[in-house]
Amino acid sequence: MPQMTMRDALNQALHQEMERDERVIVLGEDVSGGAGGTSGEREASGGIFGVTKGLLPRFGAGRVIDTPISESAIVGAAGGAALAGLRPVAELMFADFVGVCMDQIYNQIAKFRYMFGGKSRCPVVIRMAMGAGMNMGPQHSQSIYALMTAVPGLKVVVPSNAYDAKGLLIEAIRDDDPVVFLEHKALYPRKGEVPEKPYTVPFGEAALVREGEHVTVVAIARMVPFAERAIDALAKEGITCDLIDPRTTSPLDFDTIVESVEGTGRLVVVDESPPRCSLAADIAATVAERAFGRLKAPIAQVTPPHTPVPFAPALERAYVPGPPRIEAAIRHVLKVS
Amino acid sequence: MSDSARLDGTRLLRAYRQMKLIREFEERLHVEIATGEIPGFTHLYAGQEAVAVGVCEQLGDADYIVSTHRGHGHCIAKGCDVGGMMKEIYGRRDGLCHGKGGSMHIADIDKGMLGANAIVGGGPPLAVGAAIACKLRGGGHVSVAFGGDGSANQGTVFEAMNMAVVLQVPAIFVFENNGYSEHTGCDYAVGSKDLTARARGFGLVAECVDGADFHAVYDAMGRAVERARAGGGPSAIEARITRFYGHFEGDPQKYRARDEVARHRETMDCLKRFRERMRAGGELAEAQLDAVDAEVLALIERIVADAKAAPPPVEADLYTDVYIHY
Numbered sequence: 001m002p003q004m005t006m007r008d009a010l011n012q013a014l015h016q017e018m019e020r021d022e023r024v025i026v027l028g029e030d031v032s033g034g035a036g037g038t039s040g041e042r043e044a045s046g047g048i049f050g051v052t053k054g055l056l057p058r059f060g061a062g063r064v065i066d067t068p069i070s071e072s073a074i075v076g077a078a079g080g081a082a083l084a085g086l087r088p089v090a091e092l093m094f095a096d097f098v099g100v101c102m103d104q105i106y107n108q109i110a111k112f113r114y115m116f117g118g119k120s121r122c123p124v125v126i127r128m129a130m131g132a133g134m135n136m137g138p139q140h141s142q143s144i145y146a147l148m149t150a151v152p153g154l155k156v157v158v159p160s161n162a163y164d165a166k167g168l169l170i171e172a173i174r175d176d177d178p179v180v181f182l183e184h185k186a187l188y189p190r191k192g193e194v195p196e197k198p199y200t201v202p203f204g205e206a207a208l209v210r211e212g213e214h215v216t217v218v219a220i221a222r223m224v225p226f227a228e229r230a231i232d233a234l235a236k237e238g239i240t241c242d243l244i245d246p247r248t249t250s251p252l253d254f255d256t257i258v259e260s261v262e263g264t265g266r267l268v269v270v271d272e273s274p275p276r277c278s279l280a281a282d283i284a285a286t287v288a289e290r291a292f293g294r295l296k297a298p299i300a301q302v303t304p305p306h307t308p309v310p311f312a313p314a315l316e317r318a319y320v321p322g323p324p325r326i327e328a329a330i331r332h333v334l335k336v337s
Numbered sequence: 338m339s340d341s342a343r344l345d346g347t348r349l350l351r352a353y354r355q356m357k358l359i360r361e362f363e364e365r366l367h368v369e370i371a372t373g374e375i376p377g378f379t380h381l382y383a384g385q386e387a388v389a390v391g392v393c394e395q396l397g398d399a400d401y402i403v404s405t406h407r408g409h410g411h412c413i414a415k416g417c418d419v420g421g422m423m424k425e426i427y428g429r430r431d432g433l434c435h436g437k438g439g440s441m442h443i444a445d446i447d448k449g450m451l452g453a454n455a456i457v458g459g460g461p462p463l464a465v466g467a468a469i470a471c472k473l474r475g476g477g478h479v480s481v482a483f484g485g486d487g488s489a490n491q492g493t494v495f496e497a498m499n500m501a502v503v504l505q506v507p508a509i510f511v512f513e514n515n516g517y518s519e520h521t522g523c524d525y526a527v528g529s530k531d532l533t534a535r536a537r538g539f540g541l542v543a544e545c546v547d548g549a550d551f552h553a554v555y556d557a558m559g560r561a562v563e564r565a566r567a568g569g570g571p572s573a574i575e576a577r578i579t580r581f582y583g584h585f586e587g588d589p590q591k592y593r594a595r596d597e598v599a600r601h602r603e604t605m606d607c608l609k610r611f612r613e614r615m616r617a618g619g620e621l622a623e624a625q626l627d628a629v630d631a632e633v634l635a636l637i638e639r640i641v642a643d644a645k646a647a648p649p650p651v652e653a654d655l656y657t658d659v660y661i662h663y
């Protein structure tokens with residue numbers, strides 16, 4: 001199987017779905033770039049992270065739409081086009097920019113199907129780059145999946161690797177509900193095996209990334225490779241863990257998590273979003289509710305502190321939960337039980 | 338007599354020094370960023386200096402500005418400490434924002450600098466708020482929103498312009514039209530292709546100036562400030578300008594004609610234009626300007642060395658300046 005970066009896997013998914021279904025369009029800032037430039041070169045960009053490269057030359061400016069800097073209109077237009085029968089994939093350059101277009105996400109597209117009594121479909125995908133780790137500062141580094149997960153009517157996808165990214169993006173485009181698709185920018189170069197052919201990864205099915213007996217670890221997006229490192233290091237001491245990657249936070253596969261905790265009796269949740277009202281808190285609460293009797297130790301949550309994401313490398317390193325903190329949390333739940 | 342015709346030698350020399358300081362600050366960053374030592378994402382202001390300086394030379398510490406992701410020039414022109422700025426850009430503990438903000442978030446409230454902003458269109462509504470405060474206090478102060486041609490397409494900017502007109506507050510919207518928003522041309526993204534007319538459509542008094550001409554910017558700003566201070570309400574200025582580097586450092590600039598920047602460095606360099614004007618008018622001697630150049634270069638040398646040597650923040654700093662942490 002070919003090795004591919006997550007960036008290329010996402011790019012391939014877009015190519016294949018646009019090829020398969022002419023209702024699929026892509027819109028956003030600089031998704032191709034070059035329009036109105038002086039070099040005469042179109043596709044001067046291909047997306048700031050290169051995910052939409054090659055789409056304009058292949059599918060043309062009718063379906064690959066460069067927009068002005070107008071996030072509300074980008075997301076709103078995607079929603080309207082979806083109501084009118086297209087399957088738009090809108091891009092927000094950075095997930096932080098949901099702040100600009102929250103109404104269109106929160107009050108508009110998330111509500112249509114329910115509010116219109118099931119008479120409408122809004123098959124829009126909103127892709128966005130999230131996450132800390134590149135010293136981009138407080139307004140370009142946030143992990144917003146908890147915010148998005150809190151909104152009924154939205155599906156929320158958080159791939160951790162290239163294989164899942166491709167399959168989940170194809171699933172998102174084919175899904176009839178609005179999907180917020182969050183790509184961790186530090187994962188774009190992460191390589192994995194990716195089949196050439198189109199395939200889907202279903203929503204609401206977690207992946208069991210490692211199997212073990214002592215502790216259940218649930219990790220999201222970039223926290224998955226970090227948890228792998230911590231878990232693999234502990235395996236040398238005979239400590240083994242289940243590592244669960246939910247892959248989508250809405251719907252969330254609680255069953256797989258609860259089942260695993262029923263076996264291990266211990267849970268560590270690793271989450272890059274701020275701790276209050278987080279996925280970590282949400283998963284911990286559900287496990288406490290559904291598997292209280294099986295817990296041998298208090299649940300541990302590994303999150304950043306409840307602060308904005310700082311710029312300076314020394315501070316950002318301290319902010320992001322890394323393998324040492326995950327390892328310490330696993331040791332902690334083993335010690336206290 | 339125009340405002341600029343009234344500038345004496347001291348003021349002219351100061352304006353030149355401010356522009357030169359911005360230029361050399363950015364030229365040096367261009368070199369230092371290439372070494373990989375500077376973290377994050379930096380947008381250089383080189384080429385646009387006459388706009389920031391032409392605008393800010395009309396302001397005092399009690400006037401406000403809000404800035405953009407391309408904010409170093411605005412900060413320097415408004416009087417931010419360049420040593421503190423350089424340290425901030427390097428992510429140092431005693432940087433102007435203690436390393437928490439970086440290049441895109443430099444702020445100095447005491448200087449009336451309400452912050453660079455990494456959200457395009459984030460600033461103008463804040464500028465309207467500051468203008469409300471100015472109006473309420475009655476001291477005749479003004480508030481300026483800097484923004485690019487790309488920002489002019491953001492709904493928040495439309496809302497801010499309209500509200501400024503409705504409330505008749507002393508706000509001045511300065512659009513620096515450098516022809517591009519990231520990798521997309523202004524002629525594509527601004528549907529009407531005319532930012533000045535757009536501002537007029539909102540009811541603002543608006544004019545368009547050559548952004549490489551310090552005197553032209555200064556005079557246009559003088560008219561806007563005078564109107565605002567006299568209670569005549571908001572204005573807009575579109576400054577046509579160019580940027581000498583890519584959108585951010587590392588941008589391959591494939592959207593730009595190969596010789597565009599070289600051409601613009603010849604014809605749209607505000608420093609060259611300023612020097613030529615001084616030579617023609619005789620207000621400042623060549624030797625005075627050369628002395629400023631030397632002084633500025635030495636200053637940049639010093640602040641870069643200081644920034645490199647300065648210590649990074651410590652982990653405990655992560656938890657300060659936030660109401661609580663968990």
Ligand SMILES: Cc1ncc(C[n+]2csc(CCOP(=O)(O)OP(=O)(O)O)c2C)c(N)n1
Pocket residue numbers: 029069071093097100406407455456457458484485486487488489515517518519584
């Ligand atoms: C809300 C928002 N959308 C998009 C971006 C990404 N972005 C940063 S700068 C920029 C271009 C801004 O163009 P312009 O306003 O002309 O300013 P210039 O860069 O030319 O100074 C874009 C699209 C952003 N930072 N914030």
Ligand SMILES: [Mg+2]
Pocket residue numbers: 485486487513514515516517518519
């Ligand atoms: Mg611009």
